Each structure stands twice: as structure tokens, then as C-alpha cells.
Amino acid sequence: MIIGIVGLGLIGGSLGLDLCRLNHRVWGVSRSAQTCAEAVQMSAIHYGSTDFHAIPDLSHTDIIVLCTPIDRIIPCLRELAGLVSTKTIITDVASVKASIVPSAMQIYARFIGSHPMAGKESQGIRSAELGLFQGRTCVVCPGESQATDTVKQLWQSVGMTICECTPTDHDRAVAWISHLPVMISAALIHTCQNEPNLELRKLAQTLASSGFRDTSRVGGGNPHLGLCMAQCNREQLLHALTIYQTHLAQIKEWIELENWQALLSLLAQTALDRQLFL
Amino acid sequence: MIIGIVGLGLIGGSLGLDLCRLNHRVWGVSRSAQTCAEAVQMSAIHYGSTDFHAIPDLSHTDIIVLCTPIDRIIPCLRELAGLVSTKTIITDVASVKASIVPSAMQIYARFIGSHPMAGKESQGIRSAELGLFQGRTCVVCPGESQATDTVKQLWQSVGMTICECTPTDHDRAVAWISHLPVMISAALIHTCQNEPNLELRKLAQTLASSGFRDTSRVGGGNPHLGLCMAQCNREQLLHALTIYQTHLAQIKEWIELENWQALLSLLAQTALDRQLFL
Numbered sequence: 001m002i003i004g005i006v007g008l009g010l011i012g013g014s015l016g017l018d019l020c021r022l023n024h025r026v027w028g029v030s031r032s033a034q035t036c037a038e039a040v041q042m043s044a045i046h047y048g049s050t051d052f053h054a055i056p057d058l059s060h061t062d063i064i065v066l067c068t069p070i071d072r073i074i075p076c077l078r079e080l081a082g083l084v085s086t087k088t089i090i091t092d093v094a095s096v097k098a099s100i101v102p103s104a105m106q107i108y109a110r111f112i113g114s115h116p117m118a119g120k121e122s123q124g125i126r127s128a129e130l131g132l133f134q135g136r137t138c139v140v141c142p143g144e145s146q147a148t149d150t151v152k153q154l155w156q157s158v159g160m161t162i163c164e165c166t167p168t169d170h171d172r173a174v175a176w177i178s179h180l181p182v183m184i185s186a187a188l189i190h191t192c193q194n195e196p197n198l199e200l201r202k203l204a205q206t207l208a209s210s211g212f213r214d215t216s217r218v219g220g221g222n223p224h225l226g227l228c229m230a231q232c233n234r235e236q237l238l239h240a241l242t243i244y245q246t247h248l249a250q251i252k253e254w255i256e257l258e259n260w261q262a263l264l265s266l267l268a269q270t271a272l273d274r275q276l277f278l
Numbered sequence: 279m280i281i282g283i284v285g286l287g288l289i290g291g292s293l294g295l296d297l298c299r300l301n302h303r304v305w306g307v308s309r310s311a312q313t314c315a316e317a318v319q320m321s322a323i324h325y326g327s328t329d330f331h332a333i334p335d336l337s338h339t340d341i342i343v344l345c346t347p348i349d350r351i352i353p354c355l356r357e358l359a360g361l362v363s364t365k366t367i368i369t370d371v372a373s374v375k376a377s378i379v380p381s382a383m384q385i386y387a388r389f390i391g392s393h394p395m396a397g398k399e400s401q402g403i404r405s406a407e408l409g410l411f412q413g414r415t416c417v418v419c420p421g422e423s424q425a426t427d428t429v430k431q432l433w434q435s436v437g438m439t440i441c442e443c444t445p446t447d448h449d450r451a452v453a454w455i456s457h458l459p460v461m462i463s464a465a466l467i468h469t470c471q472n473e474p475n476l477e478l479r480k481l482a483q484t485l486a487s488s489g490f491r492d493t494s495r496v497g498g499g500n501p502h503l504g505l506c507m508a509q510c511n512r513e514q515l516l517h518a519l520t521i522y523q524t525h526l527a528q529i530k531e532w533i534e535l536e537n538w539q540a541l542l543s544l545l546a547q548t549a550l551d552r553q554l555f556l
Binding site: 118173176188220226231249271 | 395396397398414415417441443447448450451452454455456458459460461462463464465466467468469470471472473477478481482483484485486487488489490491492493494495496497498499500501502504505508509512515516518519520521522523525526527529530533534536538541542544545546547548549551552553554555556
């Protein structure tokens, strides 16, 4: 197949590495000519450009995967809709779906929303790695039947398990397990860094260990991605934050009242419940 | 040196592996004869017993390290104080210090409080590993001068960097970077698991990925350790939780008001600040 990747960061670059290895013909588009050159050199794409008009394969591409920042997906799709043949399938990798998929399907009938649940701390084409998607889950929001099947096969071919759901259910679920963690983790870093006693703050920095490192990881990630989560999934995230505040207040109250039995029961339950999510 | 380890879990067992490798004579005491046998078999101790009276080296031991659960430290110390020679130095590894060190020094003058900041997800003697402490920080609360030096040298010999501070400062610092993360992480698991819509909860479980895994790790750990943190460092933890609630409410308010500039600034700042703690 001829496959296009728009946006050559960690996800776009890693997908390209897998697809080139699978002997597809892969082109890439990035805002940076330097990134295109790096992607070619590491065999993440066969050729690339900063401009769709410079892609000779564009009109007969089978699938285009939009791996841009969230706010660039709809503008890119509008541009592509006038350039590709009607048999081209277009998908995306955005971590929100309800604010994208319905509009995208209006603009382009063969658009199918995807969200490959894969990532790591580092960003950019240089962090791209072969096999990043292996064994992970990819959400696909079903649309036109044949296009849906092709998109599912694409993600399966790089080792992913498909989970089909509606854009709204996707956003409600990721508010709990992905967007809420970013906000509570950011609040942790902000809280620790705002200890007014400078010596104590330095001591806390010295003593911070694996527990702090793990709990703070997603709150210290790409700020633009965190912002996009809040902007594009605002209502679900606010709901999750409200419920979270209630549960945290309950824990605090138990500690205040020295209700150790209740706290121990909760901690024993969370130790068990966590396994259900892994 | 002759070194005794009381409590043969992850920390006691790992310390034993390092100390045996360094050619010290190492004995162990555990509540379980089975654990003693396993510790001998894996070379974490040379010999062990469930009873101090069965340790022939006891009266001429140089250092005893108490690696028991927090609530066993003072009772063990009282028992040992009547059995060892006055030249024996005793230290502990508890993750709280203010509720232990002053009382312990009253019971036994050559007691020095330690807290090696090392650990991992799994617990027990079977999780013990050589080199667990390498490159990590160990808090030592200074006491009698020669005993303090000996305890510092012990932790340095297994690869740790020493950080000296008072028991109170230790507890205030770990409330921020260790005990607060446990509670916010437990609240996350509890919140996600309490989604009332069963299908949505299952979808969230399916989609949970590395972000959830990391943010939930310490909240899904040993419930008795979490309880001990809350019981033994209650006041500092409550203070940390109160400040945390204020910061989280601020983030939520910005999302409600769509004050995206403020949220982006905070997330950019937390991305930078996190580096100070690693």
C-alpha cells in the first residue's frame, strides 16, 4: 500500500518505522524540512516534504494517518479533502475523539477516528522507535465499513489490539485514565515546588525517589498536549476532577478523624483494583 | 564487621545481599523461620532465627539494622537494648523519623535513625536484589558522633549518598514527595474504579496505559505501608493534602473558566520544575 503520515513526531515517526519495515511505500509531511530529512535518514519514511503539493503519490495514496497536534487535524483534513482521490482513507491518532470524529466525517466521508494508546516520556522524531505499538490497544471509532476494516488492519499490522467504541465513550473513558492523571500529577509537582521554606524544598528535591518520579511523570510532560486534553475534553475532565476531589476529601477526612480501618480498607481495595487496569 | 538485620523483607534482604558480598558476617531475625531459610539460601544472611536468643553473635554485633514494619521498631529496640553490648550501634530504615528517632534515642543511646530511599513495586525476601541501594540517597538523622559516622559508612558502602537532616525536616519533606503521592494515587484508582457505568468502567480498564500505570503505582502498593505513613506522619501529610487540594481546585477553576493561558503556563512550569526533583 501507499501510506502517508502527516506529522512526524514520536507517533508518526514510530508508525513510519513499522510501515517501512512492512514494505509499504511511505511518504511524510512535516512542518519542518529538517524533520523530513531526519525521518528519511532513519527509514521512517521513503520521502517527505513540508507541502502536500510536493507529494507525487498523494492522489493515489491508500491511507493517510494524521499524527499532527490535535488542533491541526481538522485544518489538515480540509486541505487534504480537496487533494486526494475519493478512495483514499484518512485516519488520525488524536487522544480525544468526540470533538474531532463527527466534524471530520462531515468534511471527509472516508475518515475513521483512531487513538493508538502508546507513548513514552520523550517526544519528537528522534524518539521514534520500531515496535512502539506492539501489544498495545488502539481505539477505532467505526465509520464507513470498508474504511473501518482497512484502518483496523493497519493498526493490527503494527501489533495493536483493536478496541471499537464511540467517540463519546472514548472521551469519557480517557478522561478517567489519561486526562485526570495529567492534572493530578501536575498539581503534585506544583504543590511540592511551592513549599515556601527554600531549605525544605531543596531537601524534598534531594529525597524525591521513584514514587515521586512515577506519580509526577505525566504532569511533567508536553504542556501543549496537556492543554489540548483540557480544551478538547473539558466537560468529561471537569466531571472526573469533581468526583476525584470528593474521593480525595474522603481520604483526608479519614486521616483527620484517625479512621484507620476505613483508610486501610480503601488502600487494600486500591491495591486490588489497580490490577484490573493493567 | 558483624552485622544483624531484623526483618527480612525487600529492604532487609537486599541489604543482606550487599553486606554478605562485602564479606561482613551477617545474621538475620525474621518472624518466619521459612523466610530465614530462604535468606540463607540466597546468601542474604549467613544464619538466622525467629528469636534473638538463638543468635550467638548478638552480644558482640557491631551494627544492627531494624528493617521491620514501622510499628515493630520501638518494641524490637526495647528487646534488643537488654541483650546487646553497649558498643553495638542500632539503626533503622523506617520511612518516618520524628515519631521514632527521639523515643529510640531515649531507649538506646547509640541509636541512629536512617531512611534509605530505595524500593520497588514487589515486596518480600524473594524480591530482594543485589545493588538495590546503589546511587540512591539515604537520610541519616545525626546522633552520637562515632555511631553516626559508622551508620553513614554502612550506607555508603552499599553505594548510597548520605543526606543528613533532623527527624522533623525529614518527615516534612517526605510528606510532599512520598506520602502525598500515595494518597493522590490511591484516590485516582478509587475514582476510576467507582465509575457507576459498568461498560464505561471496563472500557477505561481496557484503555488504561502507561500514564495510568505510573500515576497509580504508589496508590496500589502495600496498604499497611500506606496506612503507617498516614498514622506516623499524620500532621505533615494533612498539611500537604490541604495545600494540594488548593492547587488542584485552582487547575479545575482554570479549566472551568477556560483560562487556557494560565493552565498552559502552569503545565510548562511543572514540566521544568519536575526536573529539579529527579
